[in-house]
Amino acid sequence: MKKFLLIISLFTLSANISFADAITINHFVVKENPFAKNEIAIVAVDTANNVLENVNGIFAFTIDGFQESLRFNRGTAFYQHKLDKSSFLYVKHVNEAGTHSILYYVYKTDDKLTPIHISWIVLLAIPVLLVLLSYLFKKFVIIAIIIFIIFLYFNHHAGLSIPTFFESIIDGLKGIFK
Incomplete structure (x- = not known):
């Protein structure tokens, strides 16, 4: 009986330890992609605009009404669509904490993109x-x-x-x- 209780308590303890906190994105910014021309990157940040490097995985975003699955690696995801002119980008992410959305005007010059938060x-x-x-x-x-x-x-x-x-x-x- 003692062995049975010991095994049950070990399973219970290991089950509680194995559950990790869910990683959520509550704040993000849009920046120019440093690795590709005319593309943007979405960076998961905290309230002080520090990059959250623990954000890894695939997260669902809506960008200008189109559903996108973005792969985050160390807090940064690259939006693979090229921008051919200056335009507005409405980026929205929905998670358990609610809806997080930001409107940006991405100003395009010959050699760079400048996202401006509106x-x-x-x-x-x-x-x-x-x-x-x-x-x-x-x-x-x-x-x-x-x-x-x-x-x-x-x-x-x-x-x-x-x-x-x-x-x-x-x-x-x-x-x-x-």
Whole structure:
């Protein structure tokens, strides 16, 4: 009986030790891929933007509405699609902790890519500011409409659709109330 209890306790102890903490990605940044031209890398970081080198494996991301399985090695995954022009990239990752999404404008020059984080506050502030100015100054209505149309055209031409625009703002608002 003692041997049986000893074996059961050893199995229980070994089962508890063998379970490791699940690795999750709660913060990430988009950077230029240093190994390939016109490609980006997604880097798992902590809140202080330090690379999480313990992140290894395949994680599901949605990039501009397309589901991608990215292989992370020491905290970095390479997005294998080439960018031929400057455009918006909406990167979203869903895990047990919730939805994590970031909107970037990737500015392309001849020899490098420069990702610029676009805050949801800026996306919300531009149309609200135009409406407020047109309400305050009645003569500004035509100019505000023209600026708003240029704003929509630039966003659409650079790859930011209206649903992505609103989804980015809604995700930002959800982040406030967490």
